[in-house]
Amino acid sequence: MLFNSLNFLLFFIIVxxxxxxxxxxxxxxxNLFLMLASYVFYxxxxxxxxxxxxxxxxxxxxxxxxxxxxxxxxxxxxxxVLSVGINLGFLxxxxxxxxxxxxxxxxxxxGGIHTHWTLLSIVLPVGISFYTFHGLSYVFxxxxxxxxxxxxxxxYSLFVSFFPLLVAGPIERATHxxxxxxxxxxxxxxxxxxxxxxxLWGLFKKVVIADGCAQFANQIFxxxxxxxxxxxxxxxxxxxxxxxGDFSGYSDMAMGVSKLLGFELLRNFNYPYFSRSIPExxxxxxxxxxxxxxxxxxxxxxxxxxxxWHSLRNLIIIFVxxxxxxxxxxxxxxxxxxxxxxxxxxxxxxxxxxxxxxVAEDRALPNFKExxxxxxxxxxxxxxxxxxxxxxxxxxxxxCHRILLAAFDPNAYKEMLTYVRWTIGIPMMLILFCxxxxxxxxxxxxxxxxxxxxxxxxPARHALxxxxxxVVFLFAGKQQQFIYFQF
Numbered sequence: 154m155l156f157n158s159l160n161f162l163l164f165f166i167i168v169x170x171x172x173x174x175x176x177x178x179x180x181x182x183x184n185l186f187l188m189l190a191s192y193v194f195y196x197x198x199x200x201x202x203x204x205x206x207x208x209x210x211x212x213x214x215x216x217x218x219x220x221x222x223x224x225x226x227x228x229x230x231x232x233x234v235l236s237v238g239i240n241l242g243f244l245x246x247x248x249x250x251x252x253x254x255x256x257x258x259x260x261x262x263x264g265g266i267h268t269h270w271t272l273l274s275i276v277l278p279v280g281i282s283f284y285t286f287h288g289l290s291y292v293f294x295x296x297x298x299x300x301x302x303x304x305x306x307x308x309y310s311l312f313v314s315f316f317p318l319l320v321a322g323p324i325e326r327a328t329h330x331x332x333x334x335x336x337x338x339x340x341x342x343x344x345x346x347x348x349x350x351x352x353l354w355g356l357f358k359k360v361v362i363a364d365g366c367a368q369f370a371n372q373i374f375x376x377x378x379x380x381x382x383x384x385x386x387x388x389x390x391x392x393x394x395x396x397x398g399d400f401s402g403y404s405d406m407a408m409g410v411s412k413l414l415g416f417e418l419l420r421n422f423n424y425p426y427f428s429r430s431i432p433e434x435x436x437x438x439x440x441x442x443x444x445x446x447x448x449x450x451x452x453x454x455x456x457x458x459x460x461x462w463h464s465l466r467n468l469i470i471i472f473v474x475x476x477x478x479x480x481x482x483x484x485x486x487x488x489x490x491x492x493x494x495x496x497x498x499x500x501x502x503x504x505x506x507x508x509x510x511x512v513a514e515d516r517a518l519p520n521f522k523e524x525x526x527x528x529x530x531x532x533x534x535x536x537x538x539x540x541x542x543x544x545x546x547x548x549x550x551x552x553c554h555r556i557l558l559a560a561f562d563p564n565a566y567k568e569m570l571t572y573v574r575w576t577i578g579i580p581m582m583l584i585l586f587c588x589x590x591x592x593x594x595x596x597x598x599x600x601x602x603x604x605x606x607x608x609x610x611x612p613a614r615h616a617l618x619x620x621x622x623x624v625v626f627l628f629a630g631k632q633q634q635f636i637y638f639q640f
Contacts, residue, residue, distance in 0.1 A: 382559025
């Protein structure tokens with residue numbers, strides 16, 4: 154049930170109506186209804202995996218109470234290990250068993266040992282990486298005595314399974330979302346208007362930018378042998394826009410839908426392609442996952458407290474684990490390693506905490522230095538995205554090698570310009586340009602349309618909304634699955 158589908162529109166109209174007009178006077182009934190609606194939403198993908206979600210929820214609910222009530226540290230650790238071990242065990246079987254089995258078989262065969270591993274014909278449950286991390290953060294926070302456990306199963310289950318964020322995040326924390334679940338909510342017209350405009354902007358990013366770029370990025374990657382190196386770079390840049398529009402568009406829609414129900418979710422993206430360095434990029438990209446690994450892996454490993462080499466080790470670990478979290482393929486591991494290599498100079502020269510503010514915060518345009526920094530960061534990110542998108546590591550290296558070889562070939566630029574003009578088309582390039590202008594104008598706000606809500610007269614503002622909506626309808630026929638549903 155995609156957010157940009159008629160099925161979801163009908164589902165949400167029913168949920169919204171019953172939630173506010175039938176169950177709106179009693180918090181307990183609201184939460185029970187939302188929990189059941191979330192289970193229906195998840196069952197729409199594959200009802201068989203609903204039982205896995207419920208089991209994981211029950212496991213962490215009971216584990217949290219047992220950790221809190223345990224009389225000794227040894228017993229507390231035991232309950233924590235059981236909860237974490239079982240959760241990661243399920244994640245490992247469904248997501249990583251075939252990868253490890255196949256990789257080990259190839260390694261042994263390279264040494265002359267022939268094996269016959271049995272691979273599992275299983276489907277990856279949608280959203281398993283996200284709701285598993287919801288539960289893990291909950292039991293970690295109880296173990297670290299940051300929160301007390303919830304004794305209301307419905308409330309806790311709603312925190313884990315809340316349908317706007319269930320299948321692709323953001324990865325919420327119990328410290329942030331659970332208190333919102335437990336307190337009464339009243340309909341807010343202002344919050345609802347903000348939610349609707351954020352949904353509209355998310356739809357534009359997904360349907361127009363992501364799905365619009367996807368057809369060209371897919372063509373270039375799938376037929377890479379027919380194109381020159383600069384056109385290959387254009388394909389990688391289009392994928393960069395695709396994955397940003399796809400994932401941040403989903404996050405915007407999730408936040409907007411949640412606001413219509415009276416909830417505020419964690420921010421997941423903060424204009425990452427306006428970053429002036431790789432550390433800044435990772436403070437702005439998939440924020441909920443980056444902060445999760447920082448709080449529950451990097452800091453427990455010692456963070457930057459143990460000296461330079463200790464910090465480098467921890468940095469590489471979290472980037473490799475982050476890459477592996479995204480998928481069971483060596484391409485994701487290399488993607489994580491490459492980002493770690495990008496990050497290391499900033500850590501060595503202690504510049505990783507630079508650029509904590511918004512670029513050109515008090516100016517309309519960036520200065521030359523900021524422009525060069527943003528361009529360099531974007532180009533580095535595009536090369537990293539090649540490994541994320543590529544079917545194999547060998548393909549990715551060959552793809553990048555051909556880009557670098559063509560950097561000084563004038564004919565390669567001519568081919569790329571021809572492809573842009575006659576295949577991608579001027580209208581699509583204008584849409585991408587306008588998109589980046591709107592993002593730049595709105596870079597100080599949660600989303601660009603907030604700027605127009607605050608500073609533009611209502612007739613002009615509504616005209617812009619209608620234009621965006623018309624463009625969304627024009628591109629609606631190119632609907633594609635959200636990329637992050639596979640993670």
